[in-house]
Amino acid sequence: MTSSFQKRVYKRTREIPQGKIATYQSLARAIDSPHSSRAVGNALNKNPFSSVPCHRVIRSDGSVGGYARGAKSKIRILRKEGIEIDRGHVDLRKFSYTFKK
DNA sequence: CTAATGACCATTA
DNA sequence: ATAATGGCCATTA
Numbered sequence: 001m002t003s004s005f006q007k008r009v010y011k012r013t014r015e016i017p018q019g020k021i022a023t024y025q026s027l028a029r030a031i032d033s034p035h036s037s038r039a040v041g042n043a044l045n046k047n048p049f050s051s052v053p054c055h056r057v058i059r060s061d062g063s064v065g066g067y068a069r070g071a072k073s074k075i076r077i078l079r080k081e082g083i084e085i086d087r088g089h090v091d092l093r094k095f096s097y098t099f100k101k
Numbered sequence: 102c103t104a105a106t107g108a109c110c111a112t113t114a
Numbered sequence: 115a116t117a118a119t120g121g122c123c124a125t126t127a
Contacts, residue, residue: 005124024109028123039124041108046125059109066108074108 002048005033009043012099016056019082020097021090025060030099041066056081056097062089 002010008031016022022030024037024044033039037060044054045068055077059065064085067074075085083095 003124028109033123035110035121036123038107038109038122042106042124043108045108054108057108061110064108068108071108 005031005036005039006043006046008033009040010047010049010052013044013052013054013057015099016053016097018053019095021056021058021078021083021092021095022097022099023060023092024057024065026096026099027057058090060092062092064088064090 009027012027012030013022024040025034028034028037028040031040040057044057045066047054047068055067055074057065064071064074064078075088078090079085083090
């Protein structure tokens with residue numbers, strides 16, 4: 001089943017455009033639960049919808065973080081979408097998506 | 102109800 | 115740069 005918390009996470013994740021990324025932390029802030037970054041990761045781990053681009057969510061230090069089907073796969077997809085990854089890190093200033101309100 | 106878990110984070114050494 | 119630590123919180127056992 002998909003909880004209310006998960007719905008809030010997925011809804012916001014869907015607005016991240018191709019070529020941009022968000023962090024678990026910024027996503028947590030966007031759903032008005034600013035200290036739940038860890039729980040956000042858990043929710044994305046169980047994401048059942050192919051419509052939510054969960055690969056576009058990374059760590060706040062710029063490292064890529066985990067992925068259900070392997071971090072390698074996550075990196076490959078992000079590269080394909082235009083994200084530059086230097087030694088496992090993304091330039092947050094360059095590629096961060098800013099959530100509206 | 103409690104305890105453990107994890108795609109996290111900030112601080113410290 | 116790495117590693118350890120304590121905190122955080124939804125979910126699950």
